[in-house]
Amino acid sequence: MADSITIPPSIPPAMEVAPPAAELTADSQSRPRNRGPPLNQIYALPAPIRTFPLPSFYPSNPISLFHLVYTWMKQVLSPPPAEPSIIHTGIWDPDSRSVHITDPTAVRAFWEQGFYGKGNLSRSEPNWLKREQIRRGAVEGDVSEQRTALRREERRQVKWERARTEQEALERTRREEAELAVTVAPVLSKAPLLSKAPVGPLEQLALPNCAAQSTAPSPRENIVARETSVIFKAPVGPLELLALPNSAGEIQPPLTATVLPESLAPELITAVADVVEASLDIAPVATTLIPGSKHALEMPDAAEAQPPKRRKSVRFSATVESTTFLHHDPPSPDRSVVVARCKGAAVKQDDKASAPPVSSRINSPPKVTAVIENKEHLQLSAEEAFFLAYGIGALSILDPDTKMPIPREKLLGLFRSHSYFPPRQELQPSDPFLVHYAVYHHFRSLGWVPRHGIKFGVDWMLYTRGPVFDHAEFGLIVMPSYSHSWWKENGIEAPRKSWHWLHGVNRVLSHVLKSLVLVYVDVPPPHIFDAAMAAGGVSAALKEYKVREFMVRRWSSNRNR
Structure with missing residues (x-):
């Protein structure tokens, strides 16, 4: 199918090597994919309890x-x-300011029961081990990263097909206009010209009873000549510039035969010819022996010389051996599963009966049975780790030096100090960890799944059920608020944001179909926070933080009347 498609010559070379989207989608849709158990069964529990x-x-x-x-x-x-009936353990890492979970059972439990953390070798879900097993051919199946890459490849093929169709329509319109111009030109030449008042010096000189006769063509002749003339494109590359007339590139320097001693073998003479061609940066030529010239090299004539091409010569030993790669050669086949499926769809039906598919002959990795070590661990942020340790009690965080569990009160101070860089010892109720944890705990308690939103320029992204089921609907920006009178008396105010910043963040989220939510957190003064900590501990201190939510939407005079 790919051989029957005609590509216009004006399409860039990068488009010409891409197969149509129909071949990709036909193979991907016909192949059944084993997804395993349903997602509602895997992620049945919203929390690890x-x-x-x-x-x-x-x-x-x-x-x-x-x-x-x-x-x-x-x-x-x-x-x-x-x-919780099972309490998992994690190790605090001060360098990355996160908690590392290395037990595979705990990793799957925290991800499948609430979508906590991310894999350090993955985009989101910790599935590096499965991806590596699929890549080596140990198991069959696919993962979310491969499905995402396949969808992106399909979208790229659709865009390529749309661009090709638009280019063909444009070329067809140009040909129709050129044919119309040739047809209308004789009619316009025979049509009577309407006399108009002269408005230029050439037209005034062309009037009758004038001593000077102008040789300039009439305006109608200019129109006919412009419509019937051949349109040439301006040269944009070095080869096109050299192909112009009166160019020095057309003059070929005289080539002389080089006489070599008779002791050299013909194989070495052929290798030397390759080196000479690479140094001259010319097209490859056939190397033969000239009779009576003692192993002389026959060089091409100027008329048979090919246009210069970019070449690259790589030598692998002391003897003259070279492997030449032309600029227009196709790239090496990719070893990824996505490209293997894309290339396997382009195999003809009659070829499949006689030869194995391309994906099995070239891109299929060999089967291996060696045990693959899992080098990935789950990485929990400070807010996620403290919620699992304090809010649910399903996590015990160990000290990296003593390997002993860290108490909750000490853990809170540890996370508060490391929310600054470098870590501080003087802590305040307005610490970044306390403000962000109040927001995280608030939305987790309401059933949302908050995850970090640095990808979209916000603090948190809110998922209804999780990243496996749907996309995030809201983007949160945490804004500390100092509404108590004690803050005003001490001259402490909240950081101000500009309207340019707000419009920029809102525009980014609107492009990805998400709504911006400003979350204001009322920070208590230090004496109230310390009294609550002394009276009721962490629970009483967190109750002093008040969370307010405001959704920001773009107002348009045409849509919001």
């Missing part, structure tokens, strides 16, 4: 009352185990 709620009671259904009483009596007589 299990809950045992009582069934609902419906007054219109008396049987629901018996079901409710039976479940309640069962939990009273045989209570379920305390949750």
Whole structure:
């Protein structure tokens, strides 16, 4: 199918090597993909704990009352185990200011039960080991990164096909206009000219009873000549410039035969010819022996010389050996699974019966049975780690030096000090960790899945269920607010943002179909925060932070009347 498509000569070379999108999508749609169990079953738990709620009671259904009483009596007589039943461990890393989870069971548990953290060798989901096994051919399947790359490749093919169609339509329109100009030119030449008042010096000189006769063509002749003339494109490359007339590139320097001693073998003479061609930067020529010239090299004539091409010569040993790569040669085949599927779709049906597909002959990795070591770990941010350790209790963070669990009060001070760079010892209620954790805890408690949003220039991205199910709908920017009178008396104000900054962030999020939410956090003064910490600990201190949300939308006079 790819051989029957005609590419216009004006299309860039980069487009000519790309196959159409129909071949890619046909092969990808025909091949069934084994995705495993459904996503709702894998990510059934929204948190790394299990809950045992009582069934609902419906007054219109008396049987629901018996079901409710039976479940309640069962939990009273045989209570379920305390949750969290499994407490995982992590190690605090002060260099990256994060908590590292190395246990594979804990990594999958935190990701599948709440989407906590990210893989240090992956974009989001920690699946480096599976990607490596697929790349080496140990297992079959695909991962999210490969599916994303396949979708991007399909979109690129669709854009290439659209550009090719537009280019063909443009060339067809130009040919129709040229044919129309040739057809209309004789009619315009025979049509009577309407006399118009002279408006220029040449027209005034062309009037009758004038001593000077102008040789300039009339305006209608200019129009006909311009429409019937051949349109030449301006030269844009070095080869086009050399092909212009009166160019010094057309003059070929005289080539003389080089006489070599008879002791040299013909194979060495052929290799020397390759070196000479590479040094002269000319096209490859056939090397033969001139009779009676003692192994002389036959050089091409000026009329048979090819246009110069860019060449690259690589030598691998002391003897004269070279491997030449031309500029127009195709690149080496990629070893990725995505390109293998793309190239496998271009194989003809009749070739498939006689030869194996391209993906199995070239791009399929060899089967290996060696055990692959998992070099990836889960990386939790300070807010995520503190929520799992304090809010849920499913994580125990160890000290990197003593390998002992860090208490919650000391862990809070550790995260607060490392929220600055370099770490500080003098802490305030307005520490970045406390302000951001108040927002993180607030939205996690409401059932949202907040994740870092540095990719889109915001502090947090809000997912309804998680990155596996849908895209983030909102982008959060945390704004500390000092509304208490103590802050004003001490001359402390919130950092001010400009309208240019706000419009820039809003425009970025609107391009990716997300809404901007400004989250204001009322920071308590130091004496209130310290009193709450002394009275009720971390829980009482966090209650002093108030969270307010404001959604920002672009106002348009045409749409919002």
